[in-house]
Amino acid sequence: TLGWVDNTWDYKQMYNRIRACNTVVERIVGGDNSLSSKVLKDQLLGEAYFLRAYFYQQMLRFYGGVPIITKTYALSDDFNVKRNTYEECINFIIKDCDQASTLLTGKTLDKGRTTALACLALKSRVLIYAASDLHERSKLTAKIISIGAQKLDFLSYASGNQNDRYKLAQTAAKAVMDLGSGYKLGLSAPVSVAEGSNNYKSIAMGGASKAPNIDASAASELIFARYFIIQNNIKHAQQNGPNGYHNWAGNTPIGLLVDDYDMADGTKFSWTNPAQKAAPYQNRDPRFYATILYDGAGWKPRDKVSGNVDPANQIQTGIYDLMDGSNKIDFKGLDTRASSIENWNGSWTGYYYHKFIDTDPNIVDATMSQNVPWPFFRYTEAVFNYIEASIELGELTNAKSWLNKIRFRAGMGAITTTDQAELRNIYRHERRIEMAYEEQRYHDTRRWLIAEETLGRKVTYIKVTGKFKAGKTMSAPYHYDASVYDYTYNSVIENAQENRSWDNKLYFRPFSRDEVNKNHLLEQNPGY
Template identity: 30%
Template structure:
C-alpha cells in the first residue's frame, strides 16, 4: 500500500476512517462510537494483522498540515497574514482574527491544532507500544515504526511552532491522565524532537520503489531536524544536517520552477501532502478560492505590491529601487525574476486563454453582480495568485470545486537555503554558501550573487531568496517569527500593505501606475503574538498543570 495519489484510487480512503473508528484505540472515543462488539476491531486483533496496521499507519499521514487548507481548514494560505498577500473579504479570519489579532485564549482558532495534535500523539504512542508484536515482515514493521515516530515528532514540531513548550507524552495513557501533565520547556521539546528524528532516520530508507512514492524518507527526517536546529539558532549543527542531505545526492532542483508544484512526487520534493482533483478527502478547493472572480473564483491569497517590488530584475539581479537595475516604471512587469511570472498574475498577462484586466474598469477588478463578481472577491492589491493553480481547472464547471496539486512540505531548494543561512550565521559567507544560494538563483534564471558580501549582506540576500523562492509555501510567516521581525514586518505602522491602481487611457491604451497603502486593513503584531495562547479550555480543566503563554493571561 502506498500514498501515491494514483494508487490511492484503489485504497478507498473511507477504509482508513473505518479502521480508525472501529479499533477503539482511545477510551474516551470508544464510549461515543455506538458500535456493538461484532462491528468493532479490537486492539488485540488490530495488532495481529499487518495489513490492518499498514492501513492504520497511512492514516497518520492525513494529519500532515497542507497549506491549501491553511492551518485550520480555511481556504487562504498562511502567507495571506504576512506582508506577501491578503484576502479581499473584510469578514475573513485572515483579516479579522490574524492580521489584526482579536482572538483570546478562549477563542483562538488554533485551539483545534492543540487538541488534534495530541489526539494523534496518543494514537502514535499506542502504535509505537504495539508495533513490535505484529506478525509478518519484521523489516516492514521496523520501517512503519520509524514512519510513525517521525510523524509523532512532526506533531510536536507543529505544537511547539504554535504554542512553545508543551507536555511531552510518550506512553500510551488514559486521556484524563494526560491533561494533568505540566508543560515541558521549549528546549526539552526541541531535544526530544531532534532525538526522535534521529531514531526515525536510522530506520527509514533513502528512497522507495515507485509503488511507495510519497512515504517518509531519512532525508525528510533530517530536514525537519534542520528546521528545529534553525529555530534554536544552532547554526553549526543545522549546517551539518543540511549538508548531510545535500551530500547524499538523492534529490536535485528541477530545471523548471513551475513543474516543482505541478508534477506530483517529483525528485525535488522530499515530502508532500498528497492531493488529487476529486471530490473526496484528498481534494482541495484551492483553485476555486484563489482564482479571479472572472473565472468563478473567490480571489483569495492576493499578492501585495510589497512582494511584487521584491522581485529583482533578471538581467542585472538588482533590486528595482537601484537606478542601475534596468527597471522601467512605465513597464513595471517587464524583465523581472522569472519566478515572478510563475507566482503572480498581473495586469496584461495571458491566463486561461485571455488577457487579464487589472486596470480600473477591467473585468478582473470590476463588480458585476450578474457574473457573480462581488466586491468581496476582487483583489484589493491589483494582483491574483498563479503559483499552485491549475490553469485548466474550471470552477464554474465543477459544482464541488475540488482541485489541487500536492502540497510540498519539504523540498530541496529549502535544504540549500537552510544550509546557506545556517553556514552564514555560523561562520560567514564562504564558497559553499554562495554555491548553495546560486544554485537556487540560477535554476530560476537569475544571475549569481556578488561574491564580495559581508555576513550581513549575505543574510539579507538569503532572506530575500527565501521570500522569493519559497513564496506562498507557508515559510514567510514562520521565517518572520523565527527572525523576530514580527513588529517590523507585520504591522501597518512599520510596513503597510501596498497596492497598485492602474489607469488605462481609452484612446491610446497607455497605462499609468499609482501605488498606495491598502486602507481599512488594520494590522498589529505584539511580542505576545510570537506564540499562540494555550487553549483556555485546557487551562480550565480540573487538575490542569498547564501555564499560559506570556501576555495571554
C-alpha cells in the same frame, strides 16, 4: 500520510494526531498487534515517530515548549501536565527523527509516504530554527522584556552556544543535501529568463502537470509532499483563482510581496523609480511570473467558463476606458470586485495567486480538480538551511556558492558581496522569494526577530487605471494594449480590510483559554 489534517497550527488537533502516533508506537513496541512482518512493523513505527516529531515541530514553532506526551491517556489519568522546556522539546523531536530515519532507511515506499530523507529534512528544519535568534536568550529578552526566568525556559535555551547550534544545523542540512538530489542545482551560470520561470513553475507543479514547458523531472525536488488524486476532487485552483473565471480568490498576494521581487538584473524594484512605476511588471525576477497573476498577465482560456468576453485571456484587475457605441465608459475589469462575471469573490489587492495552480489550459479551475502536490519539505529548503548556517558561521564563500546555484536555476545573476551582514540580508530575501506560499515566511521573520519591520508593515494593494492615448479608442471586448492605453499603477496602503500592526508578544502564539482551563499546569505565553 497526513490524510485530512489541516490547521497544523491547532494545538488540539496536533495532540489528537500525537495520540494516534502514540497508539501506534505502544502497540508495535509492546507487541499488541497481529503484524508478522518486521519490515512492515519497522515502516509503521518509523512513520509514527516521524509524524509525532512533525506535529511537535508544528506546535514548537508557534508556541515554544509544550508538554511532551509519549503515552495514550485513559479517562482516569491526570490530564494536568507541565510544559517542557524548549530545549527538551528540540531534543525529543530530534530523537524521534533519528529513530524514524533508522527504521525507514532502505525502505522503498510509495510517494507521499515518509522516507528516511523526510526524517532528515525535518531534523534540518528543527535545528535551523533552534539556532535562530528567537531562541537565543539574550536576543529574545532584548525584544520581549517582561519574561520571567521560568517562562524563558519554554521559549529559549538556558545554556549553550548559538554557534554550536548553527554547526549542528549545518551538519543536518548537509546530510539532506548528500542523500537527496534536488532539481537543476548544478548550474554555473544563470539560465534565460524564460527557462528560469519554467524551472520554477515545474518545481511548483511537482511532476503533476501536463501543461506545455513543464518538466516532470522537477518532482525530484520534493522530499515529502501531500499528493492528490482525481477521486479526491480537490479544487485548489477554484479556491484561489480569479473570480472572473468563477473562482474564489482565497489567497491573494499583497502588494508588499509583489514589490519584494527584484528586477531581472538583481536591482531592487521601487515605486520611486519613474520607469519602474510606469511598467511595474516588466523585467522582474523570473519567479515573479510563476508566482503572481497581475493586471495584463496571460492566463487560461476564459471562454471555457465565462463565455467569449475575453478572447485575449488576460487578467483584468483595473478600470479602463472603453467605448460603448459612441460613449466612453469606465469598464471594470473582469477580475475585479465589480466584475460583470462575478462582483464578489474578487481580490482586494489587485493580484492573484499563480504558484500552485496547474497551468494546463485544459483544466477548468472552477469545475475540475488538479493533482499538484503540496510540498511539506523540498530539497531547496535544506540548501537554504545550509546557506543560513554557513553565513552565521562566517563561511561566506561556501554560502554564496549554494545561494548562486538557486539563483542560476531561476535565471538570476550571481551574488558577489563579501560582507556577512549584506549576505545575510540577501539570503533572507532570496528565501522569501523562492519559498513564497510554502509556510516559511511567517516563521522565518519571527525566528530572525525581524517581524516588527516585516509582518508589522501596513498592507498595500495596487490600483490600476487605463486611459485612452490621444486619438486612440477600443471597443468591447477589452484587452491589455499599451499602444492604445496609458496605464497608471498606484500602490495604496490598505487599512479598511486589514489594518496591520505588530506587538512583540506575537513572536509566540497564545494558548487558548479552553486549553489553559483544561490543563491548570499549562503556563500561558508572555503578554497574554
